[in-house]
Every structure is written in structure tokens, then in C-alpha cells.
Amino acid sequence: TNEAAQTLDGWYALHDFRYIDWNAWKQADDGHKKEALQDLNTIVQGWEQAQTEKVGSHAMYYIVGQKADLMFMNLRESMDQLGELETALNQSAIAPFLIPAYSYVSVVELSNYMAKPGSDPMENPEVVARLKPVLPKSKHICFYPMNKKRDGQDNWYMLSMDERRSMMRSHGLIGRSYAGKVKQIITGSVGFDDWEWGVTLFADDPLQFKKLVYEMRFDEVSARYGEFGEFFVGNLVDREGIEHLLK
Numbered sequence: 001t002n003e004a005a006q007t008l009d010g011w012y013a014l015h016d017f018r019y020i021d022w023n024a025w026k027q028a029d030d031g032h033k034k035e036a037l038q039d040l041n042t043i044v045q046g047w048e049q050a051q052t053e054k055v056g057s058h059a060m061y062y063i064v065g066q067k068a069d070l071m072f073m074n075l076r077e078s079m080d081q082l083g084e085l086e087t088a089l090n091q092s093a094i095a096p097f098l099i100p101a102y103s104y105v106s107v108v109e110l111s112n113y114m115a116k117p118g119s120d121p122m123e124n125p126e127v128v129a130r131l132k133p134v135l136p137k138s139k140h141i142c143f144y145p146m147n148k149k150r151d152g153q154d155n156w157y158m159l160s161m162d163e164r165r166s167m168m169r170s171h172g173l174i175g176r177s178y179a180g181k182v183k184q185i186i187t188g189s190v191g192f193d194d195w196e197w198g199v200t201l202f203a204d205d206p207l208q209f210k211k212l213v214y215e216m217r218f219d220e221v222s223a224r225y226g227e228f229g230e231f232f233v234g235n236l237v238d239r240e241g242i243e244h245l246l247k
């Protein structure tokens, strides 16, 4: 058996993608609309408070294309809290207008491929900040799930630790060349969802997503071992932005 990479696991993550039911919204009377927008406000204010209290973080994006209209990304200390948060949204007056489009359950993850031996990573405030991150307010988001291949000769999980580490070093070097342009959060989802990781990228210039993902396709760990799910890309919105959209 090969040595599994050790992971550091941080906040639990729910990426919740919704369609806006425009027909239902247009047919709703003003009272219902007002109530729906009030509930949305209350919910997002709760998320903002969790972020202020440093017990979670959230991000809201308008998804471009037909896969969804909105994405709510939330980080919390526990799976229980994520479940409660999801239920609160589903029980609110905005819920009938927000049809589930896709969701992803995972946990913020750092692996030890690049860790310095002998040091306790949890003593490092930078590591802790990456495990419990305040999500950036970048203008754009890109999310996709992925696997590492287990297919005949191309089986990531049959490689030795040294082979994987050297490939991850090359991966990290490409990633780091996008420092200041793209911020990435890797969330692990083995045992939680249909793919092995969620990749969430933040950038002010969406073209940098394309450049980064394309460049990585030529790097062995992606070229040989990467398998990818659906891609979602979107634009930052706030509470007022969603309200404006629905007006």
C-alpha cells in the first residue's frame, strides 16, 4: 500500500447553486416578493455575522450561462452547521423562487506534499488562515470538481509518495506564478460528494481562470491524472445586487 498524503482539514464547505424561477417570481404578488427579499436579507445578514464572528465565511456570485443563476458558497466549523444553514435557506420565503441546480459538499483541505518535516503546521498562523479562510470579494469565481485518475497505467493512487510529491511541486510552481491574480481554495470531498476535490478560484480578471487552467493542463499531474466535472463561472453579487436583479 502506498503512503496516503496527510491532509489538514479546515472548515466544511457547501457550494449551493440555484436557478431563479423567473416565471414564479413574475407571477408572485408584491407581498410575497417583499417577504422573500426580506428573508433573503435576514439570511445573508446571518452569514455576514458568522463571518464577523470568524465562525464561517460566505460568497455570493451570479453564475453566467445556463447551469445556474446564483451560487451561495458557505464555510462553517461543522457539517451540522452547514446542514442547518441549508435548511434555513430552504425554509425561507425566498426558497420557492430558488430552484436547486447543483451542490457540492467538501472540506477545506491542505495536503502535506510540500510541508516542512518536523514542523507542526497548526502552529503556523498562515496555515490556519488558509484552513479557515475569509472568502475573497474578487469580482469573479470559477468552481469545478475533479478527480485524480485511477485508470490502468494512469493511477495516481498507485504512485509512490516521492513521485506524487515531485509532480505536486511542479503543480504548485505553476500555481504560484498566478499569485496576486488568482486565489485558489482546494476542498476535499472523498466520502462527501461525487468527485474527490472541489476547486474554487477567485480572480478580478476572469481570463486568468482560463490561462491558469489551460497552463495546468500541460503539467503532468493535470495532463495525465486530472479528470474534471462541470465548470461554473460567475460574477460577484451582494444583497443589493440580488435585490436589483429581481426588481
Ligand code: 76R
Binding pocket: 005, 110, 111, 113, 114, 146, 148, 168, 171, 172, 174, 175, 176, 178, 179, 182, 183, 184, 186, 197, 199, 201, 212, 213, 216, 217, 222, 226
Ligand atoms: O497549498 C499549496 O500552496 C502547496 C502547493 C499546492 C498543493 C499541495 C497547490 C498549489 N495545489 C495543491 C494541491 Mn492546487 N490546484 C488545483 C487546480 O485545473 C487543474 O488542472 C487542477 C485544478 C488548480 C487550478 C489549482 C491551483 N491542487 C491541489 C490538489 C490536491 C491534490 C492531492 O492532494 O492529491 C488539487 C486537486 C489541486 C488542484 N494550486 C496551487 C493552484 C494554485 C493557483 C496554487 C498556488 C497556490 C499558492 O501558492 O498560493
